[in-house]
Amino acid sequence: MSNASQRAYAEIRSLILSGDAPPGSPLTEEALADICGVSRTPVREALRRLEAELYVVRSDSQRLLVADWSRDDLGEMFTLRAMLEAHAAARAALRIDAGTLVDLRACNARITAAVGQAEPDVATFLVENRRFHEIITSAAASPRLAAMLAALVEQPVVRRTAARYGQAELARSAHEHGELIQACAARDADWARAVMTGHIRRAFHAFSAATPG
């Protein structure tokens, strides 16, 4: 997937996640091509990928609609993410090298600094938190796992979760990251798995509490 396709993918995905293209609204290739400033061909490739990732669904005969994620869907996404990311953490604990461990510590130091103040820097938290989880996933050294997780980690979902977190919860999140680093340094896969499972499931409950309906 090269230039135009990737831009189309990012653009359409952003339309969906920002809410500009609300659930159930139709996505026509030509309109998207206009918006993205490319032809239909790369738009189609982007749509096929979004379809595989269940961001869009096919309605009665072939028309594409923005998918509508129910409360149950979101719960299932969090559960799958908890399973897969915990598995990634366990693998990472067994495989991570010293240099990556240093990166992880540095990353979490930035998170700790961002949330240590009375008025936490949520923007930095979001960026570094994402990076932290990416490092873990990458250290798991399983492209298949990484691909599955990529379609499961939604920044807007994380954002809503973080918005619900107060300073205390953000700090606890950073603390859990620290414990995960300890588990990795100790090469303790079970420990890492348990910490990550709790980490994600707590996020799920915070998200649920923040979500009406």
Added chain:
Amino acid sequence: MSNASQRAYAEIRSLILSGDAPPGSPLTEEALADICGVSRTPVREALRRLEAELYVVRSDSQRLLVADWSRDDLGEMFTLRAMLEAHAAARAALRIDAGTLVDLRACNARITAAVGQAEPDVATFLVENRRFHEIITSAAASPRLAAMLAALVEQPVVRRTAARYGQAELARSAHEHGELIQACAARDADWARAVMTGHIRRAFHAFSAATPG
């Protein structure tokens, strides 16, 4: 994905899984278009999907190669499949309806019959085994889970595993299916999860024993 795209997908996938296109061999769009009797456009769509499912990988600049699955890759695939399919079984136990339970029993009755003889009918076993697992996955009622599992269940891998099984192991497999049906009928998610986990992991070890290198 309509007619030509789907045929291209099935055709190329079959080329890869049959070994006609061995690991590492290059896949050029035009050649595949000739083989499939369609133009490059549907071939490209098929390749994008195969790429997402990790059947093919991108080499140095943009050329596509048939992926080479290492022993570790296969182990990771089995582990992921065990996790996800066990999760599917747990969900299925909570959601399955009476009619589907009847289908499941009928399916496993055919499996039991096929493997009950001294000379087991492996072909029937393979067809009905696949159907059995599909029913469970479908009863889990999670399109996301179903999509993830679809890319993980390789018929050639299952075939090699079954080929390694003797009559006793095939019969045990059928028995495990029966236990899974019991767990579902009892609405016992933990039981279903445990049975499915063991079921897949045993298959993995049989496969490993059958695989040189």
Added chain:
DNA sequence: CCAGCGATATTTGTATACAATATCGCTGTT
């Protein structure tokens, strides 16, 4: 004989044209 380089050829990426199919609205009939 080998390294570096450039022309050629191959291959992928993107746009566009065309075909097939479904949707929607209109008209005419009952």
Added chain:
DNA sequence: AACAGCGATATTGTATACAAATATCGCTGG
């Protein structure tokens, strides 16, 4: 007024043409 049938329109699916990127191979110079 309601509905069937039909035609216009919109949308997707496929093929092809062209552009850009990349590899291949032969040439030249050392």
